[in-house]
Amino acid sequence: MSTVGTPDPNSAWLSDEELEATRRRLPLLYVEAVPVRVDGLGTVTEVGVLLRANTVGEITRTIVSGRVMYGETLRDALFRHLEKDLGPMAFPLLPASPVPFQVAEYFPWPGSSPFHDDRQHAVSLAYVVPVTGTCEPRPDALELTWMSPVEAASAATSAEMEGGRGVLLRAALASVGVLP
Numbered sequence: 001m002s003t004v005g006t007p008d009p010n011s012a013w014l015s016d017e018e019l020e021a022t023r024r025r026l027p028l029l030y031v032e033a034v035p036v037r038v039d040g041l042g043t044v045t046e047v048g049v050l051l052r053a054n055t056v057g058e059i060t061r062t063i064v065s066g067r068v069m070y071g072e073t074l075r076d077a078l079f080r081h082l083e084k085d086l087g088p089m090a091f092p093l094l095p096a097s098p099v100p101f102q103v104a105e106y107f108p109w110p111g112s113s114p115f116h117d118d119r120q121h122a123v124s125l126a127y128v129v130p131v132t133g134t135c136e137p138r139p140d141a142l143e144l145t146w147m148s149p150v151e152a153a154s155a156a157t158s159a160e161m162e163g164g165r166g167v168l169l170r171a172a173l174a175s176v177g178v179l180p
Contacts, residue, residue, distance in 0.1 A: 013069070023120035030124040031077045032104070032165075033064040034172040035086060035131045037146065044128070044178045047152040047169070048135065049161075050085065051142040059142070060162040063169065065124070074098045078127060084138055091133030100125035101175035104168055115164040128172050149178040 014022060022028070035048035049061045066081035068074065075094055082092040104124045106117040115124075137144040151157060153173050158166025173179040 027105075027121040027123050029068045030065055030106075030122050031068055031074060031081060032124045032126040032168065033078055033082055033092075033129045034126070034169060035064060035082070035090070035092070035135070035144075036128055036176070037132075038130045044149055044173070044176050046146040047149060047173070048086070048131070049145050049147060049152060049157065049169070050137055051145060052140060053142065054162060059160075061145075061157065061160040062162050062165055064129075074125060078129065082129060082131070085141065086131060086144065087134070087136035087138070089133045090131045090135045093130045093132060095127055095129065098125075100127050102126045102168065102171045104164075106163060113164075114167040117163050126168055126172065128176050149173050150180045153180050 036044045037046040037048075039045050049063065051059065051061055054060050064081050064085040066077065066084065068077040072080075075098060078094055079092065082090060086092070104115045104126055105113050106115040106120070106122040106124065107113060108116075108118055108120055110116050135144050147157065153170050158170070160166075161169065170179060
């Protein structure tokens with residue numbers, strides 16, 4: 001006799017142990033988003049950067065980022081991570097095309113690319129996403145700082161960003177024509 005049931009809504013999640021084992025063996029797919037505010041002509045006027053404490057207690061800046069789950073579309077993953085990191089009232093305007101402005105490859109050792117993640121080898125598809133609502137960053141973020149494109153592209157901001165994300169942030173600004 002077969003049993004009909006509701007599928008587990010989180011069946012694509014890995015336990016902490018499974019995730020750690022997978023990270024040691026396979027590259028993982030991520031999406032990253034640079035939240036921006038735009039004017040009436042679509043020109044970027046502000047860039048949102050998260051301030052967080054990392055796993056070793058250092059205060060760093062970062063952007064919206066997270067894994068793509070098995071069976072999840074890129075658009076769904078982007079929306080889920082934007083809502084998780086910026087809150088449900090951020091109202092992101094997802095891109096019409098799933099083509100990222102950059103593909104970033106993170107390695108667990110420095111030097112192979114500008115991007116570094118001690119935990120894993122990861123491939124990230126990066127997007128610039130306008131948000132129109134009120135952003136309330138998630139509890140583990142200390143704040144969401146809105147900066148001008150000039151401030152976001154500065155050496156000081158890049159120095160505060162983790163894993164080479166300052167390079168990614170500058171590429172995001174270049175992709176929308178506002179890199180100073």
